[in-house]
Amino acid sequence: MIARRxxxxxxxxxxxxxxxxxAPPLLAPYHSQSFASPKSRPFLVPCLSLMKWCEGGGGSRxxxxxxxxxxxxxxxxxxxxxxxAQTGEGIAECELLKWFVKEGDPVxxxxxxxxxQSDKAxxxxxxxxxxxxxxxxxxxxxxxxxxxxxxKLAVEDSHDALLVSSDTPGNVEPICSQPKLDTLxxxxxxxxxxxxxxxxxxxxxxVTGSGKDGRVLKEDVLQFSGQKQNVTDSAPxxxxxxxxxxxxxxxxxxxxxxRGFNRAMVKTMTMATKVPHFHFVEEINCxxxxxxxxxxxxxxxxxxxxxxxxxxxxxxxxxxxxxxPYVNGCFNEESLExxxxxxxxxxxxxxTEHGLVVPNIKNVQSLSLLEITREMSRxxxxxTNNKLSPEDVTGGTITLSNIGAIGGKFGSPLLNLPEVAIIxxxxxxxxxxxxxxxxxxxxxxxxxxI
Amino acid sequence: xxVKRVGLPLVNVVKLRGTPILxxxxxxxxxxxxxxxxxxxxxxxTNRPNIVMGLSGKPCELVELEPVIRDRVPFIxxxxxxxxxxxxxNTLFVSLICNRNDVPDVQPYPRSVMAWxxxxxxxxxxxxxxxxxxxxxxxxxxRKFGGNAQSITRNRWIHHTSFLWDYSESNMAYLKLPxxxxxxxxxxxxxxFVCKMKDYIExxxxxxxxxxxxxxxxxxxxxxxxxIDDSCREHIETTRLLTLDELKETLAKTTRSESIxxxx
Numbered sequence: 001m002i003a004r005r006x007x008x009x010x011x012x013x014x015x016x017x018x019x020x021x022x023a024p025p026l027l028a029p030y031h032s033q034s035f036a037s038p039k040s041r042p043f044l045v046p047c048l049s050l051m052k053w054c055e056g057g058g059g060s061r062x063x064x065x066x067x068x069x070x071x072x073x074x075x076x077x078x079x080x081x082x083x084x085a086q087t088g089e090g091i092a093e094c095e096l097l098k099w100f101v102k103e104g105d106p107v108x109x110x111x112x113x114x115x116x117q118s119d120k121a122x123x124x125x126x127x128x129x130x131x132x133x134x135x136x137x138x139x140x141x142x143x144x145x146x147x148x149x150x151x152k153l154a155v156e157d158s159h160d161a162l163l164v165s166s167d168t169p170g171n172v173e174p175i176c177s178q179p180k181l182d183t184l185x186x187x188x189x190x191x192x193x194x195x196x197x198x199x200x201x202x203x204x205x206x207v208t209g210s211g212k213d214g215r216v217l218k219e220d221v222l223q224f225s226g227q228k229q230n231v232t233d234s235a236p237x238x239x240x241x242x243x244x245x246x247x248x249x250x251x252x253x254x255x256x257x258x259r260g261f262n263r264a265m266v267k268t269m270t271m272a273t274k275v276p277h278f279h280f281v282e283e284i285n286c287x288x289x290x291x292x293x294x295x296x297x298x299x300x301x302x303x304x305x306x307x308x309x310x311x312x313x314x315x316x317x318x319x320x321x322x323x324x325p326y327v328n329g330c331f332n333e334e335s336l337e338x339x340x341x342x343x344x345x346x347x348x349x350x351x352t353e354h355g356l357v358v359p360n361i362k363n364v365q366s367l368s369l370l371e372i373t374r375e376m377s378r379x380x381x382x383x384t385n386n387k388l389s390p391e392d393v394t395g396g397t398i399t400l401s402n403i404g405a406i407g408g409k410f411g412s413p414l415l416n417l418p419e420v421a422i423i424x425x426x427x428x429x430x431x432x433x434x435x436x437x438x439x440x441x442x443x444x445x446x447x448x449x450i
Numbered sequence: 451x452x453v454k455r456v457g458l459p460l461v462n463v464v465k466l467r468g469t470p471i472l473x474x475x476x477x478x479x480x481x482x483x484x485x486x487x488x489x490x491x492x493x494x495x496t497n498r499p500n501i502v503m504g505l506s507g508k509p510c511e512l513v514e515l516e517p518v519i520r521d522r523v524p525f526i527x528x529x530x531x532x533x534x535x536x537x538x539x540n541t542l543f544v545s546l547i548c549n550r551n552d553v554p555d556v557q558p559y560p561r562s563v564m565a566w567x568x569x570x571x572x573x574x575x576x577x578x579x580x581x582x583x584x585x586x587x588x589x590x591x592x593r594k595f596g597g598n599a600q601s602i603t604r605n606r607w608i609h610h611t612s613f614l615w616d617y618s619e620s621n622m623a624y625l626k627l628p629x630x631x632x633x634x635x636x637x638x639x640x641x642x643f644v645c646k647m648k649d650y651i652e653x654x655x656x657x658x659x660x661x662x663x664x665x666x667x668x669x670x671x672x673x674x675x676x677x678i679d680d681s682c683r684e685h686i687e688t689t690r691l692l693t694l695d696e697l698k699e700t701l702a703k704t705t706r707s708e709s710i711x712x713x714x
Contacts, residue, residue, distance in 0.1 A: 091560070091561075097505060110604060112603070117504075117506050118560060119531065119586055120531050120533070120564075120586045120599045120600055121563075121600035122505055122529070122530055122531040122600070123602040124603045124604055141506075
């Protein structure tokens with residue numbers, strides 16, 4: 001059974017605000033408020049017929065390992081997430097019993113990776129790929145849901161090491177001597193250490209790890225940061241949206257190969273720019289929306305739900321789509337046809353540390369505001385933990401991008417092909433307005449670019 | 451005249467009687483991991499009461515540690531998953547170790563293997579009681595008489611069963627009520643949930659019929675224990691007997707955490 005997780009990152013936002021940023025794409029995060037405890041839902045993985053796997057006597061393929069390309073297949077290798085495969089109908093989770101490999105070990109195709117237990121059976125999970133163990137996501141004793149990533153493998157055809165000019169002296173030298181695996185998989189470290197590195201504006205991949213298996217520890221980051229102080233820093237490292245790739249220690253050029261999401265995004269955005277774009281900008285009076293949100297907040301009986309503007313905007317969009325179905329369409333270039341999609345599967349752009357993802361809420365036309373709120377929360381939670389399923393990120397019919405969450409007034413979004421429309425929402429601000437008679441009144445407005 | 455069955459895969463049948471369960475489990479694990487043949491192992495009762503726990507079980511949650519330690523009941527952790535049982539001379543064991551290619555109709559899934567075994571035992575219990583497969587158990591009606599466990603590796607799997615031909619209440623008292631119970635158990639306590647196979651079938655008849663049922667899908671070849679090649683010992687052995695010290699330590703830890711919990 002194959003669960004394909006294909007990440008589609010199609011959006012490239014160029015903010016129009018005065019604080020311009022340089023080349024690396026700006027991620028448009030949707031971080032209105034963090035939701036307390038999102039409603040948990042069974043993690044559904046599409047089931048394919050098993051007959052595919054057991055090809056009579058000759059089949060030597062292992063049914064119980066899985067592939068999931070975490071990047072666009074055109075990007076040419078990289079990391080592969082090996083999820084826990086469906087081990088039997090109705091089995092939603094297994095306990096991890098033991099690992100047969102550890103991080104850094106090479107694995108052959110069909111080599112056993114670990115043993116799990118579900119109900120009465122212990123099952124060996126074997127690898128479908130030849131590669132190296134990049135990251136082990138669980139420890140023995142953990143309960144793993146079907147579909148969750150067990151282990152990340154670095155597949156051998158991705159040889160894009162972080163190249164640093166050999167003339168570069170000083171602090172970059174130790175990094176050159178690090179084993180290739182480090183650059184292949186990125187630094188191993190705990191989330192806390194990663195946050196520290198991010199706060200200090202340091203690319204954790206450049207830090208030499210002194211922990212087990214080359215793990216980057218807090219001290220390593222602090223030491224690196226101390227070293228960095230002595231060196232010219234040409235990049236604006238205090239900008240939270242720049243990945244720390246641009247730290248240079250001298251005036252030499254640095255080659256940063258694009259991998260993963262960035263690589264995929266370049267391709268898809270280039271494709272999107274081929275499509276003629278029409279932009280329409282409008283300012284919307286949101287007084288009523290603000291009142292509504294306030295009302296929900298006041299009358300909120302469920303403490304796990306946090307009310308924001310977005311669900312209401314999503315629902316309003318759906319209602320508008322009912323009136324203007326062409327906007328919820330899909331354009332087929334070859335046949336020159338527009339498919340007017342029946343369901344309103346509204347995608348919401350979310351920036352995560354893994355990249356920009358656009359999961360969509362299915363059938364918004366049939367959902368209530370509360371259901372939309374809950375579903376948003378669920379998708380956000382999954383996105384942050386890089387656990388979105390293929391179903392979550394495919395099938396979208398229109399996309400909303402909430403640039404307002406990061407403070408821009410309006411952005412210039414690119415289409416999320418094959419959709420025909422995308423809406424960028426600016427921040428809701430209170431501005432003074434003039435009445436007919438010349439008197440001033442406050443109004444909450446939002447810039448919207450379609 | 452017996453019709454010679456050609457084209458069926460071979461299975462080595464090993465008939466044991468009163469063999470210690472630890473020895474049986476170690477043998478099974480070795481055969482699963484190091485052999486490439488199919489095996490059917492039948493043990494007509496083990497030598498003395500033993501507690502056998504699944505691979506990921508925690509002793510303190512599954513048994514009453516104090517009486518187990520006091521009475522020196524051997525405590526075995528086996529290599530397959532599943533629950534905890536107390537076995538003795540009135541427990542019958544049947545284990546099937548197969549190459550998945552030799553049973554191509556059976557997908558190497560827990561459920562598929564379970565279903566296949568269910569069809570095998572349906573032949574054994576044809577006309578006897580109301581034999582069924584319920585979740586992971588063999589039942590007559592809604593009462594369990596056989597518990598199953600499996601281990602599935604890349605090319606082979608084992609499905610082994612302990613059958614309650616008879617049991618003693620005092621032995622059952624060593625076991626705690628497990629936190630994970632099959633749904634069909636509902637709220638029933640032990641005596642209402644299980645039943646004794648001896649009320650349905652003779653011991654020898656059961657063993658004979660089981661081997662015969664296996665013979666409908668395989669070509670049988672009987673082997674004695676001595677004839678088994680045990681030279682290959684490179685596999686990882688996970689079945690083991692827990693030491694008394696380990697059990698005492700677990701008990702001590704449990705008592706400590708319980709008293710802390712109470713104090714808090």
